[in-house]
Amino acid sequence: MKTPARVKAVTPLEKRKVMLEFTDGVRKELDLEPYLRGPIFEPMRNDEKVFRAVRVDSQLGTIVWENGADIDPDVLYGTYQPEWMEKQAAVRK
Numbered sequence: 001m002k003t004p005a006r007v008k009a010v011t012p013l014e015k016r017k018v019m020l021e022f023t024d025g026v027r028k029e030l031d032l033e034p035y036l037r038g039p040i041f042e043p044m045r046n047d048e049k050v051f052r053a054v055r056v057d058s059q060l061g062t063i064v065w066e067n068g069a070d071i072d073p074d075v076l077y078g079t080y081q082p083e084w085m086e087k088q089a090a091v092r093k
Contacts, residue, residue, distance in 0.1 A: 006061025006073050012052040016044075018063070020076055030076060040069045 005022040012018055016033040036045050044051040044065060057064045062073040075081065 004074060004079065005077050007056050007063055007076060010054055010056050010063050012054055016051060018054065020063075022073075022077060023061070026077070028078075032071070035071055035075065040067065043067060044069065 005024040005026060007020055008023050009021040010018050013029065015031070016036065017029060017031045019027065019029050021027050035041075044054075050065065054063050054065055056062070057070065060070060060073075062070050062076065064070040
């Protein structure tokens with residue numbers, strides 16, 4: 001079975017966007033605004049400086065912030081949606 005791609009590099013861009021590079025060589029620009037939900041992401045939503053402090057945790061293979069917030073690398077890659085998005089989609093059907 002193929003090992004899933006993990007985040008290798010992150011560069012913050014304008015607003016709440018980032019450029020991500022994955023371990024399989026894929027690069028993509030992603031707007032994180034829709035993923036910054038819940039109290040743990042409040043500092044990143046409210047302060048661009050805090051948002052721009054995003055970094056890669058090589059052990060987790062994803063992006064993280066100082067307060068411990070992170071986003072699943074499979075969600076960032078586009079393999080999966082966050083659980084809350086799946087629930088919203090199910091309610092709309």
